[in-house]
Structure formats: C-alpha cells, structure tokens
Amino acid sequence: LPEENDHDEL
C-alpha cells in the first residue's frame, strides 16, 4: 500500500 500521504487517487 502506498505510504499515508501518497495520493494514489485522482
């Protein structure tokens, strides 16, 4: 899972 503040959403 991407780390917490990785913004993987648009």
Next chain:
Amino acid sequence: MNIFRFLGDMTHLISILILLLKIYATKSCSGISLKTQELYALVFLTRYLDLFTDFISVYNTVMKLVFIASSLAIVWCMRNHPLVRRSYDKQLDTFRHYFLLLASFLLALLLHEKFAFQEVLWAFSIYLEAVAILPQLVLLQRSGNVDNLTGQYVFFLGAYRALYIFNWIYRYFIDPHFTRWIACVSGLVQTALYADFFYYYFISWKNNAKLQLPA
C-alpha cells in the same frame, strides 16, 4: 482501485465529455460558469503536481492529463473562441470566486497532511474542488431554465464525488489504517452542496419535466 472509485472516475470523465459535447455541438456555453471552469482548471493543476514525479499507473497518469487538458481547453474556449465566448452569460456569472480561492488557500495552510509545498497545494485543491461548483449553481439559479446537457453535466459532476465517498468507506473497511480525512470530509461537503440540485433534478426526471431551479 475499487469499483466505486473507477465508477467515480468514469462519471467524472462523462461529465467533462458532456460539457465538451455541449460546447462543441452547440458552439455555446450558455448556462456554464466560466468561474467554475477556471477553478476546476486550478484544482487539477495544483493537485497533479506529482504528474511527472510520482508514477502510480498508466491509468492514473492518462486520467490526470485528460483532466488537465480538458479543463484548460474549456476555459480557453470560453474566453477566446469567437462563437462560444459570445454566448457566455457574463452578467449572470458574478459569484466572487476569489473568496473561494483565498478561503481554500488559508484553510490549506492550516489543515494539511504535511507542511510541504506539494502537500499544502494538494489540500488546497481538495478544499477548492469542494466549493468550485458554487458559481455554477448560482448561475443555474439565476438563469432559471437549465438546458438538458448543462443539467446532465452538473448531475454527473455531483455524482462522481458521491461515488468517491463509497470508495473511501470501502477502503476503510479493507484497511482500517486507511484514513483520508481531508479528502473525505471535503468530499462530503462537496456532495452536500449538490443536495438541492439533485432534488430538483430528480423531480424533473420523475415528472419528465424541464429542470427548473427556484430563483
């Protein structure tokens, strides 16, 4: 990626395609707020700063490019295309959207995930997107009758973030450590702003009548 988020992204894309269709097919942007379009362009530009630094997936990169390009094209069209700009309801689109910019930026300075340039701008884009629809909703109320494509455009635009709320609920159940308070609370506020529009949209659909927003 989950079905709610994918449907949300597709709904968002559909709303943009409907707006592009309306402007291209009718060569008119009557009923569309230029201020809302400018705010959306800023939302995408400040949210996707990581476009060239963080590769997440081809889908993610392509969608970001589509959102940035389409929002800039719409703003450019409404400002410069000779036919389109003539149909812009300038005298109705008078919402002071600079306040929305300032409020979102100040809030981002206070509330963010990390005090870093990109993170503050990301939070700014989240807050700004939540309120960016206000000039458009005010314009619809002032212009009274809403043409079909404009009504569909606003409907899909509101529906996309509602689907994202299901996405956040789903992600929370999958992984209780998943918390995106900033995006989630803003998304709830954003969707709530469409509440009355959704109501009148549903009434017009039920009665098979024209969409009318009370002045």
